[in-house]
Amino acid sequence: MHRNAFLAASLLTVMVTACGSAEQPEVVEQIIVREPGEPETAVDPAGNDGAVDLVALGEDAFQICTGCHVNEAGAPSTAGPNLHGVIGRTAGGLEGYPYSDAVMTSDIVWDEASLDGYLADPAGYLPGTDMLAGAVPDPDTRAAIIAYLASTGE
Ligand code: HEC
Structure with a gap:
């Protein structure tokens, strides 16, 4: 089985909590990883949990x-x-x-x-x-x- 995850970057920038390291930049590009079979979700720029506006x-x-x-x-x-x-x-x-x-x-x-x-x-x-x-x-x-x-x- 291959992991058919794909990356969709650059849709927007989001605030993320730095995971364990204070040196992490606070703003990064969001990377969306979708596993095979998962429904496609759209990203709402307002940040409403991936729901489409x-x-x-x-x-x-x-x-x-x-x-x-x-x-x-x-x-x-x-x-x-x-x-x-x-x-x-x-x-x-x-x-x-x-x-x-x-x-x-x-x-x-x-x-x-x-x-x-x-x-x-x-x-x-x-x-x-x-x-x-x-x-x-x-x-x-x-x-x-x-x-x-x-x-x-x-
Ligand atoms: C080519 C012109 C045209 C386009 C484009 C059009 N309509 Fe209409 N629409 C009309 C006309 C004319 C009526 C009146 C129908 C009648 O009296 O039978 C109407 C009636 C309606 C009604 C009934 C309103 C009422 O007061 O009872 C609705 C709802 C409606 N249209 C929605 C839409 C929507 C939403 C769109 C776009 C997706 C749309 N129409 C595109 C011409 C159009």
């Missing part, structure tokens, strides 16, 4: 949506409805936006599950919707966008 990823990925949507309290809608506070909102619930009948007659209240379904395949999830682009096939990207929308709501 979903909200930040989602904010970046939201660029897919900004051609048609804003996400800003009180801002006028663009081609699509303003998505600020969309989680917990009844589909078609933004006053003044000319939604399709498909949205208006749906019984959807946007939550993580319904957003996930709609973003995966808008026209498949809600036949007749006017959202003709912006599908996000990758589930992780959808999760990140939804986390971002949730973080900006209220």
Whole structure:
């Protein structure tokens, strides 16, 4: 069996406690060693235990949506409805936006599950919707966008 550990250096510098020697430099490059079979983890620059910062990823990925949507309290809608506070909102619930009948007659209240379904395949999830682009096939990207929308709501 070979050790297939690999090293990923230079992702960030972290503070480490010098192990037993006061002469050790306090700041070193972090070395990540992954054993075969271990899940890949991403490094969060904020240092949250290797967890990915979903909200930040989602904010970046939201660029897919900004051609048609804003996400800003009180801002006028663009081609699509303003998505600020969309989680917990009844589909078609933004006053003044000319939604399709498909949205208006749906019984959807946007939550993580319904957003996930709609973003995966808008026209498949809600036949007749006017959202003709912006599908996000990758589930992780959808999760990140939804986390971002949730973080900006209220
Ligand atoms: C090509 C333009 C376009 C893109 C790109 C787009 N959308 Fe939309 N979106 C729309 C339109 C138009 C509607 C209104 C749909 C209707 O009335 O059937 C809509 C509706 C929605 C709704 C329902 C909102 C409500 O108030 O009920 C959500 C949620 C949504 N979009 C999320 C997204 C997200 C997230 C992205 C990016 C991943 C995205 N959309 C990308 C045009 C777009």
